Amino acid sequence: MKTNDNFEQRREDYRNRVNAALNDCLPAPEIIPRQLHAAMRDAVLRGGKRLRPLLCYAAAEATGVPARLMDAPAAAVELIHCYSLVHDDLPCMDDDELRRGQPTIHRIYGEDVALLAGDALQTLAWEVLAAHPSLMERNDARVALSELFAQCSGSTGMVGGQELDLRGGPEPDLAELEHAYRTKTGGLFRAAVLSPVCVQPEMPLNFRHALEQFADALGLAFQIRDDFNDKESDAQALISTESSRLPSWVARFGEQAARERLEELVGAMQEACQTFGAAGAGLRWLTGFIGASVPGAAAADTATTAPPGR
Secondary structure, three states, rough: OOOOOOHHHHHHHHHHHHHHHHHOOOOOOOOOOOOHHHHHHHHHHHOOOOOOHHHHHHHHHHHHOOOOHHHHHHHHHHHHHHHHHHHOOOOOOOOOOEOOOOOOOOHHHHHHHHHHHHHHHHHHHHHHHHHOOHHOOOOHHHHHHHHHHHHHHOOOOHHHHHHHHOOOOOOOOOOHHHHHHHHOHHHHHHHHOOOHHHHHHOOOOHHHHEEEEEHHHHHHHHHHHHHHHHHOOOOHHHHHOOOOOOOOOHHOHHHHHHHHHHHHHHHHHHHHHHHHHHHHHHHHHHHHHHHHHOOOOHHHHHHOOOOOOO
């Protein structure tokens, strides 16, 4: 287990590792139905920072779990994330025309194929958790991971958070807005960070509590940080063009309050990392960029050049 602070270099190894796993589990484009499989592969393999898989591996490093036991959850969490992006981009949701600098899946393949591609990516994630070679002799881990991912991505997690965003009014209170953020954005972060607990049930309680603390702060901090990035790139992005949608944290409570809240959350993440000592280098690295790109906010201890994005 590598415990040095140079996660900046190791992250490329992890990204290559999960990209290979994703390529292997996705159906080949020549397999019927060809258009559906092409859309699935396009949605997943066109790029992305693989932040959620990186969280799986960083949390595993912190808790002494072998990286090979994270291959299945790392691939599965990215498949679920990519399905959510395909569906988010649809006209009935955000109606976006570009994703990662390229036309969205429904613009290329049609809305019907995009909807089915998202459905298929989600079911493929469960297949990966159920049948990945690294977990074939770990029935307890497969069950625990499936339960965790279902909770974090379903109606009380990511999907429920999306519904809250679509239906929320223009002036939610603090608890309502942060709950929406923690579910819609934080749900999959939570699944990634807590994956090592599922494969190592004998993990010490202080490690589990630290991962819980880190995951809870991360989802909210990441979305507030993105609110600032949206503001910097487009002042009109502070509030959705649809009045029924939730405003951003920055728009609702102001920039200064958002900076202060973000600093609190980054501090909670840093505190959690201390539990793991040198082994928490990856989690500290991933903490570093949360506050670093926000104008006027205090940066985390470990500054990085990691760019924003989903």
